[in-house]
Each structure stands twice: as C-alpha cells, then as structure tokens.
Amino acid sequence: MTDLAWLTIAEASTLLRERKLSPVEYVEALYARSDRYDDRFNTYLCVTRDIAIQEAKQAQEEIARGEYRGAMHGVPYGLKDIIDYAGVPTTAHSKILRDNVPGRHATVTARLKDAGGVLLGKMATHEFALGGPSFDLPWPPARNPWNREHFTGGSSSGSGAAVAAGFMPGALGSDTGGSIRAPASLCGIVGMKPTYGRVSRAGVVPLAFSLDTVGPLTRTVEDNALLLNAIAAHDPRDAASTRVAAPDFTADLRKGARGLRVGIIRHFYTRDMQAHPDVARGVDDAVRVLETRGAQVREIELQPLEVYAACNRNILLSEAYAIHEPWLRERPGDYGASMRQRLLSGAFIRAVDYLQATRLRRRLIDQFNDAMRDLDIAVTVSSMDPPGRIEDQEEMERTYPRQARNAFNVLGCPALALPVGFTPDGLPLSMQIIGRAFDEATVYRAAHAYEQETEWTARRPPIA
Amino acid sequence: MASEDAPTHAETERHAQEAGLHHLTPEQMDEFARAGAYIRELLAKLPRDLAVTDEPAHIFHADEAGR
Numbered sequence: 001m002t003d004l005a006w007l008t009i010a011e012a013s014t015l016l017r018e019r020k021l022s023p024v025e026y027v028e029a030l031y032a033r034s035d036r037y038d039d040r041f042n043t044y045l046c047v048t049r050d051i052a053i054q055e056a057k058q059a060q061e062e063i064a065r066g067e068y069r070g071a072m073h074g075v076p077y078g079l080k081d082i083i084d085y086a087g088v089p090t091t092a093h094s095k096i097l098r099d100n101v102p103g104r105h106a107t108v109t110a111r112l113k114d115a116g117g118v119l120l121g122k123m124a125t126h127e128f129a130l131g132g133p134s135f136d137l138p139w140p141p142a143r144n145p146w147n148r149e150h151f152t153g154g155s156s157s158g159s160g161a162a163v164a165a166g167f168m169p170g171a172l173g174s175d176t177g178g179s180i181r182a183p184a185s186l187c188g189i190v191g192m193k194p195t196y197g198r199v200s201r202a203g204v205v206p207l208a209f210s211l212d213t214v215g216p217l218t219r220t221v222e223d224n225a226l227l228l229n230a231i232a233a234h235d236p237r238d239a240a241s242t243r244v245a246a247p248d249f250t251a252d253l254r255k256g257a258r259g260l261r262v263g264i265i266r267h268f269y270t271r272d273m274q275a276h277p278d279v280a281r282g283v284d285d286a287v288r289v290l291e292t293r294g295a296q297v298r299e300i301e302l303q304p305l306e307v308y309a310a311c312n313r314n315i316l317l318s319e320a321y322a323i324h325e326p327w328l329r330e331r332p333g334d335y336g337a338s339m340r341q342r343l344l345s346g347a348f349i350r351a352v353d354y355l356q357a358t359r360l361r362r363r364l365i366d367q368f369n370d371a372m373r374d375l376d377i378a379v380t381v382s383s384m385d386p387p388g389r390i391e392d393q394e395e396m397e398r399t400y401p402r403q404a405r406n407a408f409n410v411l412g413c414p415a416l417a418l419p420v421g422f423t424p425d426g427l428p429l430s431m432q433i434i435g436r437a438f439d440e441a442t443v444y445r446a447a448h449a450y451e452q453e454t455e456w457t458a459r460r461p462p463i464a
Numbered sequence: 465m466a467s468e469d470a471p472t473h474a475e476t477e478r479h480a481q482e483a484g485l486h487h488l489t490p491e492q493m494d495e496f497a498r499a500g501a502y503i504r505e506l507l508a509k510l511p512r513d514l515a516v517t518d519e520p521a522h523i524f525h526a527d528e529a530g531r
Binding site: 306307309310312313314317325328329330331332333337341342344345347348349353356357359360363462 | 467479480483484485486487488489492495498499502503504506507509510511512514520
C-alpha cells in the first residue's frame with residue numbers, strides 16, 4: 001500500500017469506504033510519523049491519542065456495519081488550538097489560557113465528529129492567532145517542514161506545518177488577516193479562507209469578531225473542498241453565520257479553466273509592493289497556465305494594498321483590544337512580547353477611527369464587487385517573499401507585513417492560497433485565487449484546473 | 465512620523481493610566497509607546513475622504529459581503 005502519510009483525503013476515504021484501510025491502522029501510521037519527527041517541527045501542542053483511537057475504532061465498526069457517513073469518515077485531522085474540543089485544553093498557545101478546558105465542542109468540531117472525522121490533536125498557533133512567531137511562550141513555535149530554519153507563516157502555523165509534513169491529511173485553521181493562507185503559502189499546501197459567515201466560529205477563541213473566519217488546510221484542492229463540505233453550514237450559535245446554503249464544493253472541480261474570466265491584480269505586487277522575483281514569476285507563470293487552458297485573463301485595478309491593510313489592522317486591533325482589555329489590565333506579563341505589543345496598539349485607536357474604517361470597508365466591498373461584475377475569479381500574490389528565517393528578527397519584521405492577504409478579510413470574499421513553485425533553495429511559492437462572496441466553488445474549480453497542470457502539490461518536503 | 469509629533473514619556477504614561485493599564489513594567493511601557501507610534505503611522509494611511517453620504521457605520525453581516 002502507498003505510504004499512508006501522503007494519502008490525500010480523497011484517496012483515504014475511498015480506501016476506508018472499501019475497507020481496504022482500517023481507520024485505526026491509518027491513525028497509528030500517522031502518529032508513528034509525528035512521534036518520530038515532530039520534535040523538529042513542534043506542530044502539535046496536544047496529541048489526543050486516546051480520543052483518536054476511540055474515534056477510529058468507532059469509525060471502523062460503523063463502516064464495517066455499512067453505516068458509511070461520507071468523505072471524512074475515519075479520516076484524521078487536526079484543530080488549531082483556538083478551536084474547542086470538549087474536555088481537551090484550548091490554550092490559544094498562551095499562558096493566559098493554559099488551564100482552559102472547554103465543556104462543549106466548537107460547532108466545526110461537532111460537524112467533523114458527525115462526519116466521522118478522527119481528531120489527532122490540537123495544533124500550534126501564534127498566540128491568540130495574532131502574536132508571533134514567539135520564543136517566549138510556554139511552547140515553541142512551529143517550524144517549516146521544507147527547512148526548519150524558516151518560518152511556517154502564521155497564525156495557523158502548526159496546522160499548516162503538520163499537513164505539509166505528512167502528519168495528517170487536513171487541519172482547520174482560522175484567518176482574520178491571512179492566518180490560513182500564510183501557512184498554506186509558506187508550507188507549500190492549499191489553504192482556503194471561506195466567505196465571512198460561511199463557517200461557524202462558535203467555540204473558537206475570537207480575535208476580531210467582524211473579520212474572523214475558520215477554514216481548511218490540505219495538500220490538494222479537492223481535499224480542501226471535501227473538508228469545507230464537512231464544516232460549512234448555517235449555525236445559530238454564531239451571530240454572523242450566513243443562511244446562504246452551502247453547495248457541494250467539489251461539484252465544479254472538473255469543469256476546467258476553459259471560459260473562466262480571470263482578473264489579475266498585478267499592481268498589488270508590482271507597484272504597491274515589489275514582490276520577490278521568484279514570487280512574481282510564479283504567479284505570472286500560473287496565470288499563463290490558466291490562459292493556455294482556455295481562461296480569459298485581463299488586468300484589474302483595486303485600491304492600493306496599504307488602504308486595505310490600514311482598514312484591516314484598524315478594525316482587527318480595535319476588536320482584539322475589546323476582547324483582551326481585562327487580561328491586559330490584570331496580567332500583561334502573561335502574554336508574549338509580540339502579542340502584547342500588537343494588542344496594546346488597540347489602546348490608541350479612537351472610536352471614530354474604528355467607525356470610519358467600518359464605513360471604508362463598505363466602500364471597498366462595493367468597489368470590489370464592481371470590479372468583479374464580469375469576472376469569475378481574481379488572482380494575485382499571497383506572500384511577497386519566500387519564507388524568511390524564523391530566528392532572524394529583522395527579516396521577520398521586514399517580511400511580516402509584506403503580503404496581499406488581509407485585503408480579502410476586509411472584503412469578506414473567499415480567497416485560497418495554493419503552491420505555484422519553489423525557490424532554487426526548495427522553499428515554497430504561492431498565489432491567491434479570489435472569488436466573489438459565496439462562490440468558493442469557482443475558486444476551487446480554477447485552483448484544481450491549475451493543479452492538474454502542475455506537479456507542485458505532489459512534492460514532498462525533505463524530512464526523512 | 466516626524467519625531468516632534470511623538471508624545472512625551474509622561475504623555476504615554478498618562479495614556480496607559482487612563483486606559484487602566486496600571487501593571488505595565490518599564491519594558492512593557494516601551495512596548496506601549498512603540499504600539500502608539502505604529503498606530504499613528506497606520507491611521508495616517510486610512511483615507512479620510514468619506515462623505516456624509518457614504519454609508520453609516522454598522523454591524524458587518526455575512527450576507528452583505530455579496531450584496
């Protein structure tokens with residue numbers, strides 16, 4: 001049998017359904033790999049071995065009885081450690097919540113349990129999904145499987161690194177200013193920030209109420225759509241949850257690129273910021289691939305990146321401060337320095353600045369919707385640079401804001417990061433495909449069409 | 465931003481007290497000052513040309529993203 005570490009969700013679910021693979025055997029193979037290698041990459045904060053074995057046995061018995069539940073039945077996954085699983089600590093990678101044990105599952109956890117998924121563990125994050133990478137927290141930061149001296153991207157760092165390392169086929173992360181797409185980009189995998197409101201945040205430690213989203217990280221586009229199928233639905237526990245029905249996100253996967261109308265947002269990485277040449281070339285080459293497969297491509301113009309960034313940070317830091325103010329007042333020393341400094345920024349934002357940013361967001365959404373009126377998707381860079389060296393503070397500070405992700409948190413639309421190549425040193429390069437609100441299916445269609453023409457998602461990091 | 469616009473140490477300390485941040489160490493007070501400088505830079509990039517006729521501030525709701 002194929003090395004179980006590199007099975008896709010789609011492959012695994014076929015084997016599981018046909019009883020050619022036992023869920024227990026699958027879990028044990030993945031744990032054997034992470035037991036051997038995770039001390040290099042620090043992806044896990046908590047290994048939930050007892051839960052995994054119990055859930056895998058249950059899946060095995062159900063499948064044997066013919067009670068197959070669907071694509072996630074018996075499939076292992078990880079949760080960013082801001083997402084609750086009842087009885088397992090949710091620490092947010094912070095001393096502040098070290099002893100926090102939720103009594104109830106997050107809605108996304110409950111949905112994965114109902115789908116027959118198997119929880120392998122809780123994954124490293126930047127502190128409270130914002131501060132990092134940090135070396136002054138109770139646990140070390142995750143490391144990049146392609147080269148452990150390099151940054152994973154954050155904040156869903158453990159989720160991204162574990163999927164890239166072959167420790168699990170999929171994991172959930174959260175994205176408020178790019179935190180699913182950054183680790184997907186820097187770890188060479190696929191990460192989807194769904195439309196705001198598409199996936200419930202109930203039972204997920206908030207960072208910024210009006211920007212937070214939860215979404216999947218996987219090694220392939222199809223797997224990403226399968227995982228989103230399992231978690232997307234209306235949830236009365238989340239006030240922002242949409243009533244727009246979730247379709248089958250795999251339905252359009254094989255329709256190809258022919259006829260897709262693509263807008264390329266080139267000024268984000270040529271004028272507003274200058275992307276590293278390898279990154280720019282990767283995106284431009286990817287667009288040419290879509291074009292040769294029948295897509296119609298034209299350049300579009302949006303507001304400068306710094307306008308989106310200012311809007312995103314203003315809203316994010318205000319809302320985060322509102323959440324953290326009591327702890328900042330009473331326990332400032334229990335945060336890592338990176339998180340504390342970012343949070344303290346919120347004390348300087350006036351009510352009028354926050355409110356003007358929310359009005360500006362409305363205007364930016366209208367402008368984007370106008371630009372997308374005769375387009376199916378837009379394409380641009382994700383990170384402006386290849387992964388930097390994680391212990392080089394100067395490089396981290398320089399590259400951290402050099403990204404084009406938080407624009408799409410402001411806009412609320414779906415945005416997916418996927419690999420478009422590697423640097424000469426073997427570090428991943430990535431681009432974003434952006435869709436109209438609630439049209440994740442077309443984003444997946446374009447991404448899958450590109451993926452089928454390239455071999456990037458089939459590459460493996462040099463771990464063993 | 466120009467250095468002459470930067471608040472004095474005393475002003476930063478007063479701001480922290482007014483915000484109820486009574487337990488900051490001297491090093492954390494330095495972080496607080498750097499956070500303030502960051503926000504002043506950030507706010508300078510926020511467009512100020514919103515008109516009275518622009519929409520009022522409101523709670524952002526999921527379904528509005530696709531409006």
